[in-house]
Amino acid sequence: MLYKLIETKSLLSRAIKRQFSMAWYCSGTSNTELVENLSRMDLIKNEQVKRAMMGVDRAHYAPSRPYSDSPQPIGHGATISAPHMHGHACEYLVNYLKPGCRALDVGSGSGYLTHVFANLVTSPSGDGPSGQVIGVDHIPELVELADSNMRKSEQGRELLDSGKVKFITADGRKGWAEGAPYDAIHVGAAAETLHPQLVDQLRAPGRMFIPVSAEDPTALGGQYIWVVDKKEDGSIHKEKIFQVSYVPLTDPPK
């Protein structure tokens, strides 16, 4: 019990230090500087991820402190996640976000990560294969916000008008069956469980990045990122990656 407490305390202090050091070192004065700092700190290692994040100005999605490496409120009790968390999600999913791939972004909120995913699944020159990204949120005002955020750039308008990106109001715990199967599923709010409908909607092979509330209520932060791989033969492999703190996936507000 004592050991567990000490272990928990040290995990908390490491998590807090990590949070502060990232915010301190990675924040920038421009989108380019922010992404360069994330790359310098090895939080983004993949060149495609770097290019995709360079291609989306966070000022269109997090107007108050766009280049700070910290979560920012976007209204309706939601936050845009910190840039380093967006970086982690992309790094884990990038092999399933090749040009032509299909992705589902559950809890799309500001729409920022949906846009970054769209940059990855579409060919930079526009003449290669083009995939599709579906962003799902259960708050209609946030679905509208994501749409209007993406319309702030010409490239964002093209993604929406061509149907390469769609924002949909729905309960993301059920996924979006109409667009399945997905090569990649990202969940941007903490689930109570690995919702089976989401796993069903993964392609084989495919990968899901999902924060899940820990079964052990004494665990600090109470949530872990799980990476769920559906192998080519349909078998499922799950791995608990690191501890996080996300807003929960819930019923829509009344």
Ligand code: SAH
């Ligand atoms: N990836 C987003 C995160 C937004 S915060 C970003 O970085 O901007 C989490 C989002 O999950 C909120 O927008 C919230 O409305 C949404 N959400 C919570 N429960 C949900 C549910 N059951 N279905 C769909 N979206 C949900």
